[in-house]
Amino acid sequence: MKPTKNRVFCPECGRAKMLFQTEKKAEGFIRFNGDDIPMPEGCTLRTYYCRACGGWHITHKKYRPNYGQFTEGVIEHYRAMMGLRQVERERRRQQRELALMAKAERMAS
Numbered sequence: 001m002k003p004t005k006n007r008v009f010c011p012e013c014g015r016a017k018m019l020f021q022t023e024k025k026a027e028g029f030i031r032f033n034g035d036d037i038p039m040p041e042g043c044t045l046r047t048y049y050c051r052a053c054g055g056w057h058i059t060h061k062k063y064r065p066n067y068g069q070f071t072e073g074v075i076e077h078y079r080a081m082m083g084l085r086q087v088e089r090e091r092r093r094q095q096r097e098l099a100l101m102a103k104a105e106r107m108a109s
């Protein structure tokens with residue numbers, strides 16, 4: 001029987017997929033339900049870790065070395081944005097410091 005409660009939208013795949021917390025649970029699903037899942041001729045089910053979902057999916061597709069590129073792109077973009085924010089925060093902090101120093105000099109003279 002196919003569980004429906006553990007389906008999530010996977011941003012890496014761009015569609016709903018079953019998500020398992022552990023590899024063991026995903027393998028268990030294959031063991032108990034693998035025969036009932038329609039598949040192209042000559043394919044076998046396998047588990048794989050999805051970084052986007054933080055868990056395990058199952059697929060009949062072969063290993064693709066470029067799997068995860070979309071998620072890697074999102075993470076890279078996020079890191080770049082956080083880096084820019086850090087630079088901007090530092091710039092504002094320096095400006096505040098300079099303004100305070102200028103104010104202190106004006107008061108002293």
Ligand SMILES: [Zn+2]
Pocket residue numbers: 009010011012013017050051052053054057
């Ligand atoms: Zn996923």
